[in-house]
Amino acid sequence: xxxxxxxxxxxxxxxxxxxxxxxxxxxxxxxxxxxxxxxxxxxxxxxxxxxxxxxxxxxxxxxxxxxxxxxxxxxxxxxxxxxxxxxxxxxxxxxxxxxxxxxxxxxxxxxxxxxxxxxxxxxxxxxxxxxxxxxxxxxxxxxxxxxxxxxxxxxxxxxxxxxxxxxxxxxxxxxxxxxxxxxxxxxxxxxxxxxxxxxxxxxxxxxxxxxxxxxxxxxxxxxxxxxxxxxxxxxxxxxxxxxxxxxxxxxxxxxxxxxxxxxxxxxxxxxxxxxxxxxxxxxxxxxxxxxxxxxxxxxxxxxxxxxxxxxx
Numbered sequence: 001x002x003x004x005x006x007x008x009x010x011x012x013x014x015x016x017x018x019x020x021x022x023x024x025x026x027x028x029x030x031x032x033x034x035x036x037x038x039x040x041x042x043x044x045x046x047x048x049x050x051x052x053x054x055x056x057x058x059x060x061x062x063x064x065x066x067x068x069x070x071x072x073x074x075x076x077x078x079x080x081x082x083x084x085x086x087x088x089x090x091x092x093x094x095x096x097x098x099x100x101x102x103x104x105x106x107x108x109x110x111x112x113x114x115x116x117x118x119x120x121x122x123x124x125x126x127x128x129x130x131x132x133x134x135x136x137x138x139x140x141x142x143x144x145x146x147x148x149x150x151x152x153x154x155x156x157x158x159x160x161x162x163x164x165x166x167x168x169x170x171x172x173x174x175x176x177x178x179x180x181x182x183x184x185x186x187x188x189x190x191x192x193x194x195x196x197x198x199x200x201x202x203x204x205x206x207x208x209x210x211x212x213x214x215x216x217x218x219x220x221x222x223x224x225x226x227x228x229x230x231x232x233x234x235x236x237x238x239x240x241x242x243x244x245x246x247x248x249x250x251x252x253x254x255x256x257x258x259x260x261x262x263x264x265x266x267x268x269x270x271x272x273x274x275x276x277x278x279x280x281x282x283x284x285x286x287x288x289x290x291x292x293x294x295x296x297x298x299x300x301x302x303x304x305x306x307x308x309x310x311x312x
Contacts, residue, residue, distance in 0.1 A: 007103030018099035197261025214301025
């Protein structure tokens, strides 16, 4: 008997659902009653996976409801689904068609179903994301501050920067409180910051955005963070490898840690120097440091043993 896969196209007010290979299509509201009907209809199907795209947050409550019901929900990359649709020659785009494409994508790629973050982890991820947004706004205002000369505009920017700094301090206080309130997070943060080059911001980003840290092997965790290189080769031709995909906030945090570690971490500094001596471009060498740093952090989280130079 063929396995069953479900695709859900999520919009603000409704959920279009497609089931393959049966071809069933139905629509429910994206509200409490609609989610109850969705769980009731999907539960008896015994689907191998229920896929929905990441849609700027609209998918969160849907994934949470399905996960809480014990259903195998997986959130997939919209760009990958669009590429899959183009490969199928599917140019028409409606909500039911999108749901069917997502279901076929799940059937073709068999994405791994991972446990969803619990409520506390999801809250921490939102706080870390909000911190990132505030910093981006502050950077934008400081760029404007350099360009403007009108005193009234400069005073406006100064007031806004002051307000944003207050908000940043408050969000950081809440992040600190949440981490300190959890013995498991406190222990994990202490383990991660024991590595030279990793501070509380990077550690808390990893706790919130990469809860799988310490549970996967080094290749799987690198792929999840978007630090696994893609090989490009055809016949005798071999192109440069690239990284991408994965969780962009995690990758950005690890690159920030790699910059510091390549200067102040004795093991990773030597590793970085070796890559440069091999003729690697600076950014390629730094990416290699970020990947090695993630491997070390993954091993530390798994073994629950702090950093030691000799063992590293």
